[in-house]
Amino acid sequence: MYRQQKPGFLALEDGTVYEGFSIGAEGERDGEVVFNTSLTGYQEILTDPSYRGQIVTMTYPMIGNVGVNLEDLESSHPRIAGFVVRENSRIHSNFRANGSLSDYLIKHNIVAISGIDTRALVRRIRDRGAQKGIISTIDSDRASLVEKARKSPGLIGRDLVREVMPGSANEWGSVLHPYSSLGGETHTEGNRVPHVVCLDFGMKWNIPRHLAHRGNRVTILPGTSSAQDVLNQNPDGVFLSNGPGDPEPLTYAIESIRELLGQKPVFGICLGHQLLSLAAGAKTFKLKFGHRGANQPVLNCLTGQVEITSQNHGFAVEEASLPECLEVTHRNLNDNTIAGVRHRKHNAFSVQYHPEASAGPHDSSYLFDQFQKSLNASIAGGTPTASTR
Missing domain, CATH: 3.50.30.20 (Carbamoyl-phosphate synthase small subunit, N-terminal domain)
Known part of the structure; x- marks a missing residue:
């Protein structure tokens, strides 16, 4: 044959x-x-x-x-x-x-x-x-x-996000498939439904499914949207999606995120993690062969627990460049690179892996619950606890 x-x-x-x-x-x-x-x-x-x-x-x-x-x-x-x-x-x-x-x-x-x-x-x-x-x-x-x-042009210095992001804003409607639904934190503050605006740099669909499954209204904007475009949507929180390629050429996204910090709770995944770190003053570098698979071990530095995670990235945040305002929350146990950070002053955090899984383990789905608590606190007008931030 x-x-x-x-x-x-x-x-x-x-x-x-x-x-x-x-x-x-x-x-x-x-x-x-x-x-x-x-x-x-x-x-x-x-x-x-x-x-x-x-x-x-x-x-x-x-x-x-x-x-x-x-x-x-x-x-x-x-x-x-x-x-x-x-x-x-x-x-x-x-x-x-x-x-x-x-x-x-x-x-x-x-x-x-x-x-x-x-x-x-x-x-x-x-x-x-x-x-x-x-x-x-x-x-x-x-x-x-x-x-x-x-x-071949390679990846360094190229803006691949423009090739995969949506052309216009849209509302997301679907939730998790019953096979992958594991419960999780839902909105419980008053009657107003939390509104999450996702900056889409090439977002996997299971991410907005997680956000919608927890009872949120989810609006997706192209990754090139400005901070004012985001704020015009009157969100209770901002999500920064995954996406392809080198994060450093995405100056439009870095500037928008920098302006959003401190105004709304922010949660980033993968490329979103790199962009959040760049917006806070860090640098990124290209890994030798990247992290790609559904069995990557990550240490949660805040709890001491180990999570088995799904990962797909070829760039990482350079630890030597990490500004004082960012604290390392997670580490990749294969090479000790940074796998998560949180902002010491603003309500913003991110991880260098995929807690939405699909495909992969569900060890890290708690991060969506963590973001949900920030959304609930934003609606209630309170200040998120230190553990949430």
Whole structure:
């Protein structure tokens, strides 16, 4: 059967070329080659806007065995540049599935290959760092592919947020699926429903689901919105979403967040965490190969507890640059990088991982409850407690 499949190639900027078989659309895409250690959750990975500009390699050897469905999407369509797996399951079986992984990739024009040694590829990325690359089913000239990989623009200095954020404001309506609902803090102050404004830099859909599930009204604004645009919505709190790429070129977002600090409670996730830190005066740097997977250990420095988290980022906050106004609240236990901060003066906090999960464990869903307490206190006109802040 493999002999009947069209060849596909992945070339890295260091000159390495892997040959496999096409399992997606025909074509050619460039991007940064990264890996994700999740055992499943590939559909959420495919549709996570944070992967814009990246060719994702799955470390688990067999992918596609549960097919795809319409309930586990994290955006309207796949956002990745390309997809690489060791073996694509030719049979899918799940009571919610309504199609195969290959059919889904072809439908959405995603170039993908299987049949390569993903262990060797991941070891190379781990040892040498994430690399620029190109995935192709239309060019078999190895020298040509390597040259194209080297000419790929990469991620540093690029504004990828503008490629994935919404074009206009909209109201969010759906809540968590019954399978993923774990209860949580809800609004209990008076009769007024809390209003959360989300600055969308490429937000996963499970984030507004969490916010709406707790009884909030959720308005989503493009990430380019100004502080005044946000305040014109009369929010009780502001959420800063995840998103793709390098945070430092996003000067418009950094300035808006800087103006919002101290005016409303603020909660940031992933790129939102990096932007909040930059707005407070910190700097960011590019990690060697990033943190991507659903089994990343994080220490809560305030409680001493360890959380197993879902992560997807290639940049982190530089500890040496951390201003006095920010306190470290969480640390990544794999490399001790900063995984969460809170502002010492203003009601603002953020984490460098995904408490909304999807896919991943629910250890960190308490952070949405923490934000909810801030919203309730904002409505009641009180001051959030030190533990909330």
